[in-house]
Amino acid sequence: MADAAFLALAVITIGSAIAALEMRSLIYGSIALMGTLGGIAGFFFLLDAPFVALFQLAVYVGSIAVLILFTVMLVKRELIFKKIEDRKRKFAGIGLMLIVMVSLGAVFLDSGIKTITTDEPAVNFRDIGTDFVTYYWPALILMGLILAGSVTGALVLARREDVENDQRVS
Amino acid sequence: MTNELVDFTLVSIALLAIGIYGLAVKRNFIRMLFAVEIIINAANLNLVAFGRFLPHAGGQTMALFSIAIAAAEVAVGLSLIIVAYRMYQNVDIADFRSLKG
Numbered sequence: 001m002a003d004a005a006f007l008a009l010a011v012i013t014i015g016s017a018i019a020a021l022e023m024r025s026l027i028y029g030s031i032a033l034m035g036t037l038g039g040i041a042g043f044f045f046l047l048d049a050p051f052v053a054l055f056q057l058a059v060y061v062g063s064i065a066v067l068i069l070f071t072v073m074l075v076k077r078e079l080i081f082k083k084i085e086d087r088k089r090k091f092a093g094i095g096l097m098l099i100v101m102v103s104l105g106a107v108f109l110d111s112g113i114k115t116i117t118t119d120e121p122a123v124n125f126r127d128i129g130t131d132f133v134t135y136y137w138p139a140l141i142l143m144g145l146i147l148a149g150s151v152t153g154a155l156v157l158a159r160r161e162d163v164e165n166d167q168r169v170s
Numbered sequence: 171m172t173n174e175l176v177d178f179t180l181v182s183i184a185l186l187a188i189g190i191y192g193l194a195v196k197r198n199f200i201r202m203l204f205a206v207e208i209i210i211n212a213a214n215l216n217l218v219a220f221g222r223f224l225p226h227a228g229g230q231t232m233a234l235f236s237i238a239i240a241a242a243e244v245a246v247g248l249s250l251i252i253v254a255y256r257m258y259q260n261v262d263i264a265d266f267r268s269l270k271g
Binding site for chain 2 (some may be wrong): 002003006010013014017018020021026029030033036037040043044046047048049051052055056059060063064067068071072074075076079083084085089090092093094096097098100101104105108109113114116117118120121122123125127128131132136139143146147149150151153154155157158160
């Protein structure tokens with residue numbers, strides 16, 4: 001059975017995920033998204049994975065959420081508060097959500113996953129570091145190249161060619 | 171451990187369903203990106219949970235890779251939002267039907 005910390009984290013995570021999608025203002029929505037990401041980091045702590053939890057806090061809460069917040073700030077004010085959705089589609093979406101939740105939940109609760117428990121000690125984070133530099137090193141290098149490429153691509157995409165930005169003092 | 175594997179998977183399923191709802195209903199580009207983020211986080215939670223209960227270091231390693239790739243995806247997605255917003259002065263995806271340069 002789950003303990004109190006787990007239940008509190010589950011309420012925070014799922015509640016702020018719903019709030020992130022349903023809040024009227026996009027700014028409050030992105031702050032609620034921060035709550036979801038932080039809640040997931042809390043789950044990682046519960047799962048004895050402090051390294052992944054801190055990585056999650058640094059990358060998601062620290063950089064991605066702030067990046068989203070800055071993008072929201074670039075959008076016009078009336079668009080931030082405008083909700084664009086159809087009523088019919090909303091009910092269909094809620095139905096789809098319930099179908100996915102109930103059917104997948106029933107399958108999982110019915111499967112043998114319920115009996116899986118462990119008393120073994122958690123994986124040491126030193127093993128992760130060793131794995132990274134021995135077994136997964138090509139993937140690590142590839143990931144670095146992908147990150148560099150995506151950041152360069154994002155910069156190239158967002159560049160404005162129609163504006164002369166020459167601010168040198170003549 | 172007092173928490174069982176099935177608890178973590180149930181939370182992950184709930185987050186996945188919320189993300190699918192957001193992708194299906196919302197027409198705001200930024201909100202759809204929120205939904206994608208929620209789905210990716212549900213997947214990461216599953217990876218780490220199964221890695222804890224095996225126990226095997228592979229789950230955490232894959233979660234780290236996944237987080238890094240998601241960061242790259244968000245950078246590109248946000249720059250696409252900025253480009254589309256500059257073109258159409260709107261974030262409604264119904265306006266982006268003719269995505270031509």
